[in-house]
Amino acid sequence: MDRVTVTIKSVRAVDKADIFGRADFYARVTIGGETSSTPVARQRNNIRPNWKISTRVPRGKHAIKIQMFDKDPGKPDDPIDINRVDNKRDLDFEINTANCRVLGFADSYSCGDTIVRAGGERKKAEIQFTVTVGR
Numbered sequence: 001m002d003r004v005t006v007t008i009k010s011v012r013a014v015d016k017a018d019i020f021g022r023a024d025f026y027a028r029v030t031i032g033g034e035t036s037s038t039p040v041a042r043q044r045n046n047i048r049p050n051w052k053i054s055t056r057v058p059r060g061k062h063a064i065k066i067q068m069f070d071k072d073p074g075k076p077d078d079p080i081d082i083n084r085v086d087n088k089r090d091l092d093f094e095i096n097t098a099n100c101r102v103l104g105f106a107d108s109y110s111c112g113d114t115i116v117r118a119g120g121e122r123k124k125a126e127i128q129f130t131v132t133v134g135r
């Protein structure tokens, strides 16, 4: 078994503050079918939380999904766009734990590389994260 860890290093709101308001960011991360949510970072548009989400998986390829939300009391949480593809707000990719390659992006990444992605639609943010594998 391998331990896959996604570390969310920073999240920054890209929309103007008057449209966006102050964000209450949190992430939901699914690794190999297991979903975890981070705490909420209240009322901040620019955070460096170093959130770590980790799951044990058999050696091989596993799907990873990262979703960002803005917590809104009394309303459904708003999905934040962190994917530059239109009409898609989440990031979906794969980790191959056998060779530590991150698959599914236009650029090729390995374990520990800082991956930067930003959305282009309303309510967008830039996220910086890493994927690491422990044995």
Ligand SMILES: [Ca+2]
Binding pocket: 022, 023, 024, 070, 071, 072, 073
């Ligand atoms: Ca909010």
Ligand SMILES: [Ca+2]
Binding pocket: 081, 082, 083, 084, 085, 086, 087, 088, 089, 119, 120, 121
């Ligand atoms: Ca998008």
